[in-house]
Amino acid sequence: MKRVLKTEQSVPASEAPGRGEAGTPFDDLGLTVGTGEPLAHHTWLGVGGKAKYFCEPVDLGALGRLVARCHERGIPLRVLGGGSNVLVPADGWAGMVVRLSAPALCAIDVNGTVVTAGAGAKLVHVVSAAVQAGLSGLEMLVGVPGTVGGALVGNAGGRGGAIGDCVRDVSVMLPGGEIEVRTGADLAFGSRWSNLDDCIVIGCRLELDEEDPDLLTKRMQKRWIVDRSEQPSGVRTVAMMFKDPHGTSAESLVSQSGARDFRVGEASVYPAHANYLVAHPGCTSEDVRELVEKVRARVRERLGVELAPQIELW
Template sequence: MKLFDGLETIVKTDVPLAQYTWLNIGGPAKYFVQPRTVDELRLAVQRCRENDVRMYVLGGGANLLVDDAGVDGAVIRLRQGTFLDVAHSEAGVRAGAGADMGRLVLRCVRDGLSGLECLTGIPGTVGGCVKMNAGGVFGDIGSIVESVEVMNDMGEVFTRSREDLAFAYRSTNISSRFILGAEFRLGEDDPQRILKQVKQIWIYKKNTQPLGGHNAGCIFKNPRGLSAGALIDRAGLKGKRVGGAYVSDKHANFILVDEGARASDMLKLINLIRETVYKKSEVYLELEIEVW
């Protein structure tokens, strides 16, 4: 592994990625890099840059479809060491990119810090949720981000404060490749009251989304003023199946996969949905999930 000489403890080769995604499908990463510190990350990034190795950043894999052929590049996963740190801050809480969002929400409830509960039931990491501006009817994460620490491909680290950041529907203006961590502006509140809100959101999710079974949340973005789920439902596609992938009966913007399903099943079903919805409603659905 000449390319990563000296970094053997944090780099593996040909690592199957399925186990790192919520869909549980997809082929291997040529290089799988798990740095524990910013310096290790910088070194790995430098080697990739010098050797023209394409880089991919993996969070919790809750919004990803990895192709059956896998990824010809370095998948960099920030879920060790300092990337997991969580601490109180002046604004509320500061968390490393790899911190688990579900656990962070519960920790804030316990500490009487309100704001992050709008992320209840949204799986992933702090880095992935900020990158995607994760959220929904209860609010988006972007509205409570105070600052974000990022690293670019040159290994330079910057802090970008709220004034520099713009969040839109499932997107941000963060252009640096790596989000290292974020600080959230939270208010103080009674833990019992925040917990009540968390429970209400869970009940809403349970009633409206398929729980259990492998999936990646909503597959398509909602077109402006429209619901992707309603368009798919109207096209008669609930329950539609290709191989091991099928459209949820409960929420048509969710695709569920059986054990042993292939990424190609998902991709064929996605194309079929797009074509059918376009024929029926003349709307072209844009993907919310990322395909590697």
């Protein structure tokens, strides 16, 4: 699903001027906006082209000015979280890419059983803050990379639930820069999906349960060991290929279909965990895209199951 707040016919990112050059539509806003930023530096796979414009706003006010300007000028805008679930094409992104990495957008606060987190906060930091405070409910997020924003948008989770199960409310910024708090019936979370696809997520409040911190820590450590053993280790340039279909795992379907040793160019299925792919040195976005399609086609032909891609092609 595309999360583009507005589209334009614009110059390809590859034609953008060098970083920091004057003459962007943002020069009067008091923001640092880079140009031609290599997005490979910001994604787990480490492949793909450049962003025409790139900004890491210092706070919500700066984000609001940037978002409103993009809206006024018809400049398409995307948010990049931890970059663990996106595949950037070789020709990059001909618009604005925003990262919510500034401290003001990554704050975590625990008050009673409620954890408040900025969208830029790393999921691992939120999980450990909750555990330290003796709060349970986020155990299924152990080992999931990325940020709170990315997790909410894709309803990240694992065995036993997903982040959406704990959400009390989500703060979002609309295309004009206005802020809104969504709760109850305004929010929908499904299988690796949410309805937060028309906005920028800026933070959330999670409602958790009290639990004995020692028991919780032991449970989390056990879970960490089990879950991590099911993920590639020692390689950073990996991505999860498919969502688990209802009642089974994508990993077992890929294995059963005989695609475990598939390779396209410098992208290959990670043999020990067949729902991941690895980008080897020299890998291109096209290698990754073709590998995902090749594996998907094999599962369809051999097992009659249509797998839904987990990784999102920008």
